[in-house]
Amino acid sequence: MTKKKTGTLLTHVSSRPKEFHGVVNTPVHRASTIIFNSYADFEHSDRLPFYYGRAGTPTSAAFEEAIAALESAAGSVSICSGLSAITVALMAFTEAGSHVLMADNIYGPNRTFCTTILKKYGVEVEFYPPLIGAGISKRFKKNTTALFLEAPGSITFEVCDIDALVKAAKARKITTIMDNSWATPLLFRPLQHGIDVSVMSATKYISGHSDAMLGVISGTASSYPRLRDAATTLGICAGSEELYMGLRGLRTLEVRMKEHQARGLEMARWLQKQPAVKRVLHPALSSCPGHEHWKTYFTGACGTFGIILKETDKKKIGKMLDGFKLFRMGASWGGYESLCFPLQPKHDRTAERWNEKGFSLRLHIGFEDMGDLKADLEKGFQYLSL
Ligand SMILES: Cc1ncc(COP(=O)(O)O)c(C=O)c1O
Structure with missing residues (x-):
């Protein structure tokens, strides 16, 4: 068969x-x-x-x-x-x-x-x-x-x-x-x-x-x-x-994954152009360490990836996170709703130091309208330049 x-x-x-x-x-x-x-x-x-x-x-x-x-x-x-x-x-x-x-x-x-x-x-x-x-x-x-x-x-x-x-x-x-x-x-x-x-x-x-x-x-x-x-x-x-x-x-996993992939990639590329963002850690982009291995082994990407912001001031970051209306903070990913989670790798690394100074966020791109999601991020990023 x-x-x-x-x-x-x-x-x-x-x-x-x-x-x-x-x-x-x-x-x-x-x-x-x-x-x-x-x-x-x-x-x-x-x-x-x-x-x-x-x-x-x-x-x-x-x-x-x-x-x-x-x-x-x-x-x-x-x-x-x-x-x-x-x-x-x-x-x-x-x-x-x-x-x-x-x-x-x-x-x-x-x-x-x-x-x-x-x-x-x-x-x-x-x-x-x-x-x-x-x-x-x-x-x-x-x-x-x-x-x-x-x-x-x-x-x-x-x-x-x-x-x-x-x-x-x-x-x-x-x-x-x-x-x-x-x-x-x-x-x-x-x-x-x-x-x-x-x-x-x-x-x-x-x-x-x-x-x-x-x-x-x-x-x-x-x-x-x-x-x-x-x-x-x-x-x-x-x-x-x-x-x-x-x-x-x-x-419904296959249909959902295709949609998460398309939305995740669109958002990751858009984020690369945002002045507040220092680096996008999306395995399908060359800015992600090990991108060549992702290309070799994986047949696609889901909607979960990381970004590093230029900002380090926690007060401003807090205002930004509280300011997001769609990207709410939740300790998970993979659901229908977009999420954003602040996690700092430097606390968890022992084999090698994590040298990035900027603040890290894990993003999960859900099924809200993409224009609404970008507007939500743009609005939140404004708190960083106040
Ligand atoms: C990569 C990874 N593995 C395992 C887990 C644990 O899964 P669960 O929350 O179902 O215990 C998580 C949860 O966030 C995760 O991100």
């Missing part, structure tokens, strides 16, 4: 109307108790598709099947948030005494998990410069068990040389884990590039409507069983409503 094109796959994957009286969407199964039909079933519960709500329901199975198909994964594990997808993956591939290499531009709370809980349980954590490429080999130790990458990185949006990192890790049988929340499998498929584990915050573009917390981990035939075991042992699972929303979001 020929491989399904993305639009067709997203529309029909894991939809089984015949099982649900013709209903096209897999219903929400709110379940804790699931009755065993017999003692024989009870004795062999591992062979049953479902035996307890935390271990899975038709709703979680439908979401996981859809993500696994998109990721070309042996299996996917749904989980309660993007952060828990990261922490479960890291716990699955580390133990006391192991050494992990984490990109210096990872999502902040991932960094906090590594420097607190992972460290407390005896894991040695080292941060590496995201653009290190093949030079990563020099950082490997005898006890290195995992290499974590995020592309583009949080806040600063550098794109690493994915193939170089994977090649080096494979030569030493080190497990590679990638946070692919920005691209989703529509723009980059980690497992097809030899990455062992792909983690995503489905809270973002996959759900797409700013109303669900959801994460997912996907693995290859060799990494998936460990991921499933870790999530089961830790007792972490996703809520049934959230799983439903994740699956519903997937159905």
Whole structure:
């Protein structure tokens, strides 16, 4: 059978109307108790598709099947948030005494998990410069068990040389884990590039409507069983409503991503011309470090990127942020609404100093009228020159 094109796959994957009286969407199964039909079933519960709500329901199975198909994964594990997808993956591939290499531009709370809980349980954590490429080999130790990458990185949006990192890790049988929340499998498929584990915050573009917390981990035939075991042992699972929303979001992901890409790029180019803006960190523009890697590995961009302002005076920045009417401050991205978030990379970098003096903002371009969005930014920027 020929491989399904993305639009067709997203529309029909894991939809089984015949099982649900013709209903096209897999219903929400709110379940804790699931009755065993017999003692024989009870004795062999591992062979049953479902035996307890935390271990899975038709709703979680439908979401996981859809993500696994998109990721070309042996299996996917749904989980309660993007952060828990990261922490479960890291716990699955580390133990006391192991050494992990984490990109210096990872999502902040991932960094906090590594420097607190992972460290407390005896894991040695080292941060590496995201653009290190093949030079990563020099950082490997005898006890290195995992290499974590995020592309583009949080806040600063550098794109690493994915193939170089994977090649080096494979030569030493080190497990590679990638946070692919920005691209989703529509723009980059980690497992097809030899990455062992792909983690995503489905809270973002996959759900797409700013109303669900959801994460997912996907693995290859060799990494998936460990991921499933870790999530089961830790007792972490996703809520049934959230799983439903994740699956519903997937159905329209391709159309939404195309629109986010077009709007994000238009806005990024417009911002390059604004006097208040020092630099635009959009992976599809040459002003973004690692832009050449984005061109090599990714098939597109979403609507999330960064800018660095010339201004450093916090009072003026505060007035600008309070002055925006459409770009409100929210600690997320990937929904239908535009967002702007002030984040300062210098507080989070340890492998390499962040030398940019200007103030950083993460922007997410939603579905408001583009003219209105530009007018909102222009008005806010005026506070910087007062
Ligand atoms: C790159 C990245 N990964 C993971 C997460 C965590 O996802 P969640 O908020 O679903 O826990 C976030 C959240 O902002 C993120 O930006």
